[in-house]
Amino acid sequence: MLYKGGCHCGKVAFEVEGELDGVVRCNCSICARKGALLWAVPHDRLTLVAWGDDLGRYTFGAGKIAHRFCRTCGIHPFAEDVSEGPEHSAYINVRCLDGIDPSTLSIFDFDGRSA
Incomplete structure (x- = not known):
């Protein structure tokens, strides 16, 4: 299914x-x-439609994930695994998808603070 x-x-x-x-639902810092609920997908399934100079990037710790945000409104719609190769993933904040009710989704808690 295609989501926007x-x-x-x-x-x-x-x-x-x-x-x-x-x-x-990750509990890292x-x-x-952000209160993000993340959906992991292969990176090639993510297509940017609009971004210009407005797409910011923030990394911390080991720098393995690039947390992306809008420089204008501050919302974090997705993150990206910065590694190369077939395991390269995107992590979509489902709260930023049109027409999705997050309360209907099953949630897996991930201990990102300990990872």
Whole structure:
């Protein structure tokens, strides 16, 4: 299924294709503060539709994940695994997908603070 999403102001927009069976709630220092519910997909299933100079990047710790955000409204619509190769993933914040009710999704809790 094809999903569309983006930030609050619309300057960052994307499409992602896949089966949204469940999401991850990570308790690392940034995900807990953002309240993100993440859906992991192969990176090639994520297509940026609009971003311009508005797509910011934030990394911390080991720098393995690039947390993306809109420089205008501050919303974090997705993150990216910065590794190369077939395991390269994108992590979609399902709260930024159009027409999705997060309360209907099964949630897996991930202990990112200990990872």
